[in-house]
Amino acid sequence: xxxxxxxxxxxxxxxxxxxxxxxxxxxxxxxxxxxxxxxxxxxxxxxxxxxxxxxxxxxxxxxxxxxxxxxxxxxxxxxxxxxxxxxxxxxxxxxxxxxxxxxxxxxxxxxxxxxxxxxxxxxxxxxxxxxxxxxxxxxxxxxxxxxxxxxxxxxxxxxxxxxxxxxxxxxxxxxxxxxxxxxxxxxxxxxxxxxxxxxxxxxxxxxxxxxxxxxxxxxxxxxxxxxxxxxxxxxxxxxxxxxxxxxxxxxxxxxxxxxxxxxxxxxxxxxxxxxxxxxxxxxxxxxxxxxxxxxxxxxxxxxxxxxxxxxxxxxxxxxxxxxxx
Amino acid sequence: xxxxxxxxxxxxxxxxxxxxxxxxxxxxxxxxxxxxxxxxxxxxxxxxxxxxxxxxxxxxxxxxxxxxxxxxxxxxxxxxxxxxxxxxxxxxxxxxxxxxxxxxxxxxxxxxxxxxxxxxxxxxxxxxxxxxxxxxxxxxxxxxxxxxxxxxxxxxxxxxxxxxxxxxxxxxxxxxxxxxxxxxxxxxxxxxxxxxxxxxxxxxxxxxxxxxxxxxxxxxxxxxxxxxxxxxxxxxxxxxxxxxxxxxxxxxxxxxxxxxxxxxxxxxxxxxxxxxxxxxxxxxxxxxxxxxxxxxxxxxxxxxxxxxxxxxxxxxxxxxxxxxxxxxxxxxx
Numbered sequence: 001x002x003x004x005x006x007x008x009x010x011x012x013x014x015x016x017x018x019x020x021x022x023x024x025x026x027x028x029x030x031x032x033x034x035x036x037x038x039x040x041x042x043x044x045x046x047x048x049x050x051x052x053x054x055x056x057x058x059x060x061x062x063x064x065x066x067x068x069x070x071x072x073x074x075x076x077x078x079x080x081x082x083x084x085x086x087x088x089x090x091x092x093x094x095x096x097x098x099x100x101x102x103x104x105x106x107x108x109x110x111x112x113x114x115x116x117x118x119x120x121x122x123x124x125x126x127x128x129x130x131x132x133x134x135x136x137x138x139x140x141x142x143x144x145x146x147x148x149x150x151x152x153x154x155x156x157x158x159x160x161x162x163x164x165x166x167x168x169x170x171x172x173x174x175x176x177x178x179x180x181x182x183x184x185x186x187x188x189x190x191x192x193x194x195x196x197x198x199x200x201x202x203x204x205x206x207x208x209x210x211x212x213x214x215x216x217x218x219x220x221x222x223x224x225x226x227x228x229x230x231x232x233x234x235x236x237x238x239x240x241x242x243x244x245x246x247x248x249x250x251x252x253x254x255x256x257x258x259x260x261x262x263x264x265x266x267x268x269x270x271x272x273x274x275x276x277x278x279x280x281x282x283x284x285x286x287x288x289x290x291x292x293x294x295x296x297x298x299x300x301x302x303x304x305x306x307x308x309x310x311x312x313x314x315x316x317x318x319x320x321x322x323x324x325x
Numbered sequence: 326x327x328x329x330x331x332x333x334x335x336x337x338x339x340x341x342x343x344x345x346x347x348x349x350x351x352x353x354x355x356x357x358x359x360x361x362x363x364x365x366x367x368x369x370x371x372x373x374x375x376x377x378x379x380x381x382x383x384x385x386x387x388x389x390x391x392x393x394x395x396x397x398x399x400x401x402x403x404x405x406x407x408x409x410x411x412x413x414x415x416x417x418x419x420x421x422x423x424x425x426x427x428x429x430x431x432x433x434x435x436x437x438x439x440x441x442x443x444x445x446x447x448x449x450x451x452x453x454x455x456x457x458x459x460x461x462x463x464x465x466x467x468x469x470x471x472x473x474x475x476x477x478x479x480x481x482x483x484x485x486x487x488x489x490x491x492x493x494x495x496x497x498x499x500x501x502x503x504x505x506x507x508x509x510x511x512x513x514x515x516x517x518x519x520x521x522x523x524x525x526x527x528x529x530x531x532x533x534x535x536x537x538x539x540x541x542x543x544x545x546x547x548x549x550x551x552x553x554x555x556x557x558x559x560x561x562x563x564x565x566x567x568x569x570x571x572x573x574x575x576x577x578x579x580x581x582x583x584x585x586x587x588x589x590x591x592x593x594x595x596x597x598x599x600x601x602x603x604x605x606x607x608x609x610x611x612x613x614x615x616x617x618x619x620x621x622x623x624x625x626x627x628x629x630x631x632x633x634x635x636x637x638x639x640x641x642x643x644x645x646x647x648x649x650x651x652x653x654x655x656x657x658x
Contacts, residue, residue, distance in 0.1 A: 072455065122645065123638040124592055126455055127582065131634040134579050138628035146622070251463065254456070264453050296475065299467030303460040310452045 014319030022276045033287035051168030053282035058229045059253040060274040061181045062222025068198040069218045070266030071125035077249030078136035083107040084230040084240040088149045096155035104227030111223020115216035140242035148241040160235025198266040259309035339647045351604045358611040383503040385584045386606030390510040391551035392585040397597035398547045399527040403458040405555040406577035407465035408436045412559025417478035417569020433556040440552025444545030469571040478569035489564030587637040
């Protein structure tokens, strides 16, 4: 009886954490920084930081799909840099609109290449993408000869800096991306296949799902969103710098996905969680910046947040009785 | 029938090729590289050129010994580049007060603590090795910057340079260090029970745990040893530069992983190859030398190492597929 009761209490705690844990952390982060810094709490700062969080939030969509299918992609930071310098260098020839589209298509192609390598050659994903991380970055350097590409196209710049009713445009893009991804994941057969492959890839294969294709789709999908993030990020900076773009991006995005409640190694995931986690990470960075915490401390904090996020996730699934500690 | 026959022949050829590659692949690569470099540079066949190439190869090679253990045990360590930097700055900061020998011991000990924390997080907290060591890399790099406030710290004791640039019996000291470590790790992996346990854990962790192995201890030991090798390289490179650099060795982890896998250590765990790592290290160093001859910028090195890694992974993937099939069907080649 006692066992049964403690199991129920644990389950309840796990559920509570799963549903309200992240919003709770987010609110605490907001309160702590509001008390410390008056600038932080201004509408202007809150809205613009929301806008900046789209950079991590949009990347986290595709990474959620990849991690759900039991893989990783740690090349996305370099991928972002490579497609950004390519796409922005096309602007003088093909214009802003086509430049944006080509950036996104190129990113999806690079994601496709990652997916093909991982599935067809049966190489573990993270080490393939580690190789790609260096290859993409090197190609970005080689293509630009280590000079930044300046962007003066109005359409491209609007995507990152524009405002509608005083709300930064990236927030709208993030909303659209998340709604679309939610529909794909929860309202389409494709999404059900992704979940099936993630929870039990052998069973999925036996029930006639082409597991390789689903994994390739996840990588391509992730590339697509990296392309969008690349446009937003370079637009806010006004230039595409092959060395600086996307540094540590994979780290921030994977942290967001894991903190958002997607289990490493595959299984069901949470897009909403990833969105809130991306905002937590961005607001943490913004707050620490405003409080003038040194960038070295910020490095240490990002590392710690990642480890804590994974541990909390493990704890949640343990409490829910779906895994051991 | 016809198709089956063709397929069997192809499979047989593939298995033979892969077996052959396992034995002599890396040597063929080195010979091809040597021929190419000998044509490209008249200075190649001089003792100091060859010594300098091998010395460059020891950095990756030494850490690859540790990485071989980690991969054999079914894990990974992506924090080695940060550990090299941490060793470097601790060394530079403590040498004036402690003297050279104590400072070296202290910096190596600190690095081993990083490995210990890695091991504890992976085993006790069940955090994925990739995530643990990636986070540790960020944290350790942050600490290295923090304790030096981002500055580089020059070392005034020039006798310290001996470790990285000196020669014993005409052979550069780093090469001697690598040979000594090779012997130690070889004995450890193939002659001691710990080595057998490491392979056992890598092949089948739960079976090892059931048969009474202390998996936690074995894994923690592995990560301590990886950090140990990384700190040795930290000492060597700091000695060459005579300066403690918090941003030392960016991208070094990729080089080490490439060397380990090119050297024939299987990613699926359970099978390590130390000698292969030594030669793979030299091969990578030859690529660097060749690229320096051409005079291209450093990002071509990134590209080259990335491509070599993908090639090595490709071979490893083929090996996993064909040799497994061959083993099941009992094909001998």
